[in-house]
Amino acid sequence: MLKIIFTGLLLWTSAASAVTLAQLQQRFASQPVIRANFVQTRTISGMKQPLVSHGNLLIAQQQGLWWHQSTPFVMTLLLDDKRMVQTLNNQPPQIVTSDSNPQMFQFNHLLRALFQADEKVLKENFTLDFQDKGNNRWTLGLIPKAAPLNKIFNRIDLAGSEFLEQINLDDKQGDKTQIQLSNTRIQPPQLSDEERTRFAGP
Numbered sequence: 001m002l003k004i005i006f007t008g009l010l011l012w013t014s015a016a017s018a019v020t021l022a023q024l025q026q027r028f029a030s031q032p033v034i035r036a037n038f039v040q041t042r043t044i045s046g047m048k049q050p051l052v053s054h055g056n057l058l059i060a061q062q063q064g065l066w067w068h069q070s071t072p073f074v075m076t077l078l079l080d081d082k083r084m085v086q087t088l089n090n091q092p093p094q095i096v097t098s099d100s101n102p103q104m105f106q107f108n109h110l111l112r113a114l115f116q117a118d119e120k121v122l123k124e125n126f127t128l129d130f131q132d133k134g135n136n137r138w139t140l141g142l143i144p145k146a147a148p149l150n151k152i153f154n155r156i157d158l159a160g161s162e163f164l165e166q167i168n169l170d171d172k173q174g175d176k177t178q179i180q181l182s183n184t185r186i187q188p189p190q191l192s193d194e195e196r197t198r199f200a201g202p
Helices: 002-009 021-029 102-115 119-125 193-200
Strands: 033-043 051-060 064-071 075-079 083-088 094-097 126-134 137-144 153-160 164-171 176-185
Touching: 021 119, 051 193, 064 193, 119 126
Parallel strands: none
Antiparallel strands: 033 051, 033 176, 051 064, 064 075, 075 083, 083 094, 126 137, 137 153, 153 164, 164 176
16 A cells, blocks of 8 residues: 555656756646656565556645545555545445544645655655756655665666656665556646546545
């Protein structure tokens, strides 16, 4: 679950000429809404075949994260500042609030800072390796140095050009997850009426 939240909240855009985290952060601040498709491939220790899932996500700075997995089964995750709502195969939603699980929302607070490419918070919680690869491409390696992330991940690697395109997660259980992002859209910069209903939730 935390992996899904994390991968979802890490999506941001970067300028083609961005060479510093400060420029990434500035670029993100100008993009209030991000939409993208994803293909997630999980290689789990002890399993011969990877698990592959497809779906789409929506991130709005004011509302939060909406993550919708369409295959191999339907799962929707809504995360905002006060609650996390998971709906699996149209079953009754499972709701976690900031009051019932404050540790989860401490984690969420950190992830929102990551999503905003907050350079100060990143440096406090990760050892960073940001590289300009030329031809408008960049990579960012993150090695956690603080709880709760250092209890979950060995490292996280991001790569992209105009937009974030790939996320690689290496976790403490020996599992690896790759998220390929495509068809990233930042227009229109406001939510449609239908998109707003996604954040209404139960």
